[in-house]
Amino acid sequence: MSDGGPEESGGAVGLPSRRQRPATPMSQWDTRARLSYWAFHTDRRPSYMRFAYLQLGSDTDAENAVDATFDAIMNEWLRMLHMDRLEAYAWTVLKHRIVDQQGKRDRRPRPMDISAFEAALKDAAVDPYDVLTDSIQFYSAVSRLAERQRDAVLLRYGLHCTTGEAARVMGVEEATVRSHLTQARRRLTRLLGGEGGAP
CATH class of the missing domain: 1.10.1740 (Rna Polymerase Sigma Factor; Chain: A)
Structure with a gap:
């Protein structure tokens, strides 16, 4: 691995400056x-x-x-x-x-997880277009969450982590992850519910 240092950042934890500092090998x-x-x-x-x-x-x-x-x-x-x-x-x-x-790239990222759509294609009883539409709406709504809420949702539901595992990865208390998930569910309900997608 190289010894490149992190770039400058704002935020609570704060990253080191973009300027390279000598690292101890x-x-x-x-x-x-x-x-x-x-x-x-x-x-x-x-x-x-x-x-x-x-x-x-x-x-x-x-x-x-x-x-x-x-x-x-x-x-x-x-x-x-x-x-x-x-x-x-x-x-x-x-x-x-x-x-x-x-x-660094020109292309847009693929959807976070297309497994639900792929499964729907194998199930003749389900209209794959409806599943795809629902997935696109869901991912669009998730992208509008606050950053920590989005992280918690992706770890908990995208990667199927427990709340404890998500907390350990994010470096926060498990209660904090549960709070993020609760807030995310409320916002997703508003975004996907009967309010016409309004926040």
């Missing part, structure tokens, strides 16, 4: 720091890849975004070990790398 880390980094990498990479794919619709783009995420995390790891909210910081890095990857 991993070969100079103590054993505990190396083991903790690789444990974090092993634990988070699968869920980061799945989330990135939902956003980008391409294995290659998802891998590029996640590799860039872990490059940035590795560059900051010794500092991150002293953070109170290390997981939340890493989640913010991932989100920024996904946005970076979206900006």
